[in-house]
Amino acid sequence: MDHPTKSPISRPPTSVELGTDRVFRFACSAFAWLTIIVMAYIVFEITWKASPAIQEYGAGFLSGRTWDPNKSEYGILPEIWGTLYSSLLALFIGSFFGIAVAVFLSEGYLGNFVFQVLRVFGLQFHKFWGKLPSWSEGALKNLVELLAAIPSVVYGLWGIFVVMPLLREPCSWLHENMGWFPLFGTRYQGPGMITASFVLAIMILPTISAISRDALVAVPPKLREASYGLGATRWETILSVVLPTASGGIFGGIVLAFGRALGETMALAMLVGNMNTIDVSIFSPANTLAALLANNFSEAGSDEMKVGVLMYAGVVLMGITLVVNIIGSLILQRATRGLKGLR
Amino acid sequence: MQITPSNLGSYVALAAMMVATVGCTGGSKPDAAGGGGDSSGGLVKLQGAGASFPALLYGAWFKTYSNEHDNVQVDYQSVGSGSGVSAVIDGTVDFGASDAAMTEEEMAKVERGVQLLPMTAGAIVIAYNLEGVEDLKLSRDTYAGIFLKEITKWNDPKIAATNEGVELPDEDINVVVRSDSSGTTYNFTKHLAAISEKFDSEVGVNKAPNWPVGTKSKGNEGVTTSLNQTPGSIGYVEYGFAEKTGLSMASLENKAGKYIKPSIESAQAALAAVEFPPSLIAFLPDPEGEDSWPIVTYTWIIAYKTYDDAEKMEAFKELIKYCLTTGQESSQELGYIPLPEAVTAKVTAALDNISAK
Numbered sequence: 001m002d003h004p005t006k007s008p009i010s011r012p013p014t015s016v017e018l019g020t021d022r023v024f025r026f027a028c029s030a031f032a033w034l035t036i037i038v039m040a041y042i043v044f045e046i047t048w049k050a051s052p053a054i055q056e057y058g059a060g061f062l063s064g065r066t067w068d069p070n071k072s073e074y075g076i077l078p079e080i081w082g083t084l085y086s087s088l089l090a091l092f093i094g095s096f097f098g099i100a101v102a103v104f105l106s107e108g109y110l111g112n113f114v115f116q117v118l119r120v121f122g123l124q125f126h127k128f129w130g131k132l133p134s135w136s137e138g139a140l141k142n143l144v145e146l147l148a149a150i151p152s153v154v155y156g157l158w159g160i161f162v163v164m165p166l167l168r169e170p171c172s173w174l175h176e177n178m179g180w181f182p183l184f185g186t187r188y189q190g191p192g193m194i195t196a197s198f199v200l201a202i203m204i205l206p207t208i209s210a211i212s213r214d215a216l217v218a219v220p221p222k223l224r225e226a227s228y229g230l231g232a233t234r235w236e237t238i239l240s241v242v243l244p245t246a247s248g249g250i251f252g253g254i255v256l257a258f259g260r261a262l263g264e265t266m267a268l269a270m271l272v273g274n275m276n277t278i279d280v281s282i283f284s285p286a287n288t289l290a291a292l293l294a295n296n297f298s299e300a301g302s303d304e305m306k307v308g309v310l311m312y313a314g315v316v317l318m319g320i321t322l323v324v325n326i327i328g329s330l331i332l333q334r335a336t337r338g339l340k341g342l343r
Numbered sequence: 344m345q346i347t348p349s350n351l352g353s354y355v356a357l358a359a360m361m362v363a364t365v366g367c368t369g370g371s372k373p374d375a376a377g378g379g380g381d382s383s384g385g386l387v388k389l390q391g392a393g394a395s396f397p398a399l400l401y402g403a404w405f406k407t408y409s410n411e412h413d414n415v416q417v418d419y420q421s422v423g424s425g426s427g428v429s430a431v432i433d434g435t436v437d438f439g440a441s442d443a444a445m446t447e448e449e450m451a452k453v454e455r456g457v458q459l460l461p462m463t464a465g466a467i468v469i470a471y472n473l474e475g476v477e478d479l480k481l482s483r484d485t486y487a488g489i490f491l492k493e494i495t496k497w498n499d500p501k502i503a504a505t506n507e508g509v510e511l512p513d514e515d516i517n518v519v520v521r522s523d524s525s526g527t528t529y530n531f532t533k534h535l536a537a538i539s540e541k542f543d544s545e546v547g548v549n550k551a552p553n554w555p556v557g558t559k560s561k562g563n564e565g566v567t568t569s570l571n572q573t574p575g576s577i578g579y580v581e582y583g584f585a586e587k588t589g590l591s592m593a594s595l596e597n598k599a600g601k602y603i604k605p606s607i608e609s610a611q612a613a614l615a616a617v618e619f620p621p622s623l624i625a626f627l628p629d630p631e632g633e634d635s636w637p638i639v640t641y642t643w644i645i646a647y648k649t650y651d652d653a654e655k656m657e658a659f660k661e662l663i664k665y666c667l668t669t670g671q672e673s674s675q676e677l678g679y680i681p682l683p684e685a686v687t688a689k690v691t692a693a694l695d696n697i698s699a700k
Contacts, residue, residue: 068553069524070546164572189517190573191558274522274559285558295522295561296551 043318050315053308061312067276067292074309076316078276082286083320086193086272087261089282090200094261095254097201098208101144102250103238105209106216111137141213148206156270159199164190164271167198171283185281191273192285199267204257211256215249216242248331255328262321265290289317385414387658392420393427393440395562396526396581397463397642400679401440404670408662415658424526425550431457431645438659439645442526443550444624456648458696459623462666464680466610467531467638470590471577472570473497473512479593480505480602483637486595487539489516489577491546492556497575505602512575519569519578522559524551530626530640531579537628538637579638582610583678597637598629609636610680617641619689639680646697653699660694667691 013021053061057074064075104110111133115124123129171188178184188194219242227237243250273285274295296310391401398421405417422430424441431439432452440462450457469486471479481489485501488494494501498511521528529550536543546552560569563584570576570590577593582605585592594602603609613635619625627639644663650656667690671681682690 066553070549070552073553160568160572187515189558190576191560191569269522269561270565275557291522295559296524 046311046314046318050308050311052304053312054315056305057309057312061309062316065276065278069306072305076289076292076313078278079287079289079292079313080316080320081278082193082272083262083288083290083317086197086200086268086286086288087258089193089197090204090261091254091258092201093197094201094204094257095208098205098253098257099212099243099250101205101209102212102216103243105137105141105144106213107234107238107242108133108137110140141210144209145206147202150203152203152264152266153270155199155203156267159195159267159271163198164195167195175283182280183282186279186284188283189273189285191271192283193272194282196268196272196286196288197282199271200261200264203264203267204261207257207260208250208253211253212246212250215246215253218249219245248334252328252332255324255331259321259325259328262324263290263317265294269294289313289320293317387415387655389415389417389437389655389659389662391418391438391440391644392422392430392436393645394424394442394526394642395421396424396442396465397440397679399583400463400674400677403673403677404666405662408665412661415662417662423524424529425524427645431647437650437655438647440643441645442640442642443529444626444643445645453647455650458646458648458693459643460646460663460690460693461619461623461641461682461686462644462663462690463671463674463682464610464614464639464641465678466582466605466607466613466636466680467527467534467579467640468582468585468592468605469577469579469595470567470570470585470592472574472590473577474574476506476509476511477591478604479509479591480596481593482596483538486593487535487542489518490520490535490554490556491539491542492518495556505596514575517573517576518554518557519566519573519576520554520557520559521551521563521566522561525562526550526640526642527563527579527581528552531638533626533628534638581678582607586678595637597633597635598631599633599635601633603634603636605636607675607680609634610639611683613637613639614641614680614686615683617686619686623689623693648697650697650699656697656699660697663694664691 053074057064061074061076062080063077064073065077066073066075067078068074114133114136118124118126118129118132168188168190171184171194174184175187223241223245224237227241232241268288269291272288272291274287274291275285276287277284279286292313293310296306391405398419401419402421405419409416419440424443427436427439427441428445428449430436431445432449434455444459445457469481473479479502481502482505485494485499485505488501495516496513497516498513503509503511529548532542532546532548532552535546536548546555557578558569560566560578563580566578566580567584567588567590570578570580571588580590582592585605592605594604597603597613612632613627613630616631616635617625617627624643625641627641629637630639646659646663650659667682667687671687674681
């Protein structure tokens, strides 16, 4: 039985529609390929430019401690150390606050509070005001995520003019009274590991809190209800049921934030002190790979070897970031797979 | 934020982009300056790039000049001395600028030949932030020692010896140096190498040496800010920057053994002594003279000896003449040092070496 062919729903596509379809499909795949090609080209170009330095310095580049263009001596161990140390320190501070923010946002604390306030005025089911609890939560969530939109250089300036003077007193006190402890071993000068990590922690906070919040929201309500049903308090439920269930996602978010912290450039170049030292003290000035690149590229000039060593450092940074991101993605994948059975 | 495996790609790409962006700015060819500007329809475009040290002054000069002359448009990009020199070698600009001049090796790479023209001069000062100490005096041994990490305390006997009656705190000296490759650093290390053998052999003259001491900040602006923000710190900056932000500047011992306060006058006194060779390249690592400020430097515009376009060449010469006459009057208020008249005469004469094909 044939359908009436005049109906617009069942008619075959016109040649124009077919054409548009094809062009669209072609454009989509072209752009997708373009992304991959650009990516591959960048990696190729950096590695290509780095190749003279890789041949000249080899693995010694990774373990050397001096960076002296004067004597053509190049080593980036202090930078690798500084990159990893500052990122880990930032991660430590950032995850603590990031997860706290995520719990606050996902457990309806703010919504509840607004609801209670509205109830005082008897407006909690009002047509307009009744929506306020969920709105306020959305607003706060967006506000935290807006932190990611602040330019790096602004964070750097904020670090110099606000964070540095703010940390001076407590850090000097820590050094004077607990200087025996290796982490507080050197005097606080201003620019250094702690200043950089503190600002970095705030920069990666939105990444951690956004992903953690998604993971927390995804925890099946029946788990929570079961926990309450067994007589657990809210505190016990959050700590021993909700957080462990979401831990895979949270951990993946932390690893991705780690990736971001590794590549952060401008704020760190302004705050870390750019000194080639390896010191466990969190007050000591240090250097990072990204800061090294930012500081040295503008006047490296046409000298092939000078550009080469910087490109080599870039390859190393890219390698570290790549490994960290792959690990993060794998963890996230496993975490979401594990949750599927619960839904 | 949804995380899917495909995000992995974008993160990697992002990281790569970051590296690549830095890479592009460091690439030897400043593409933005590409082409060198065409002269068509009576409008002559002059494209320049180079040192950041005189960028404030050049910016002011070129803007005023372009405004006064409808048929000439001058662009200057402050990309750093090293990039300025390589832009001249690559031929992507009409003129370059550098405060480390140009080495003979670099000059040999330019087929069209180059003429260096000193345009202005500046003093490098040692600025510090130490509460209650207004007029610090530092002997040559002392300030070389500070930057060699030999003197690490403010109440070191060597500092105390030249500052009688001043109460110096028992605190660590926090040294601040430049993190980027810089002409200021080049001239400062040149001076230190001239006065201290140890500095010469251990650190040497370089735009970005391997400092034995010091936290690093980017640009004259960065060092100035760090000094202002960190009590107990000391560092070197261009005179104008310290003056503008009200930082204390140390009096330094000059070659004649006198302690000199930094000022436009004492820097001029130092520069008066310089005798330019025909190449017009001269450094004053340690100027003579009773009243001379010890750390001064010229900064150069790099012109080609031959230009393809006669109109462009004429416009360039006019521009330089303007800078050497009217331009010099505005140097001082921007913290630079006007050229002595004997020097402007030499530079004007050197313009005759520039011709069109």
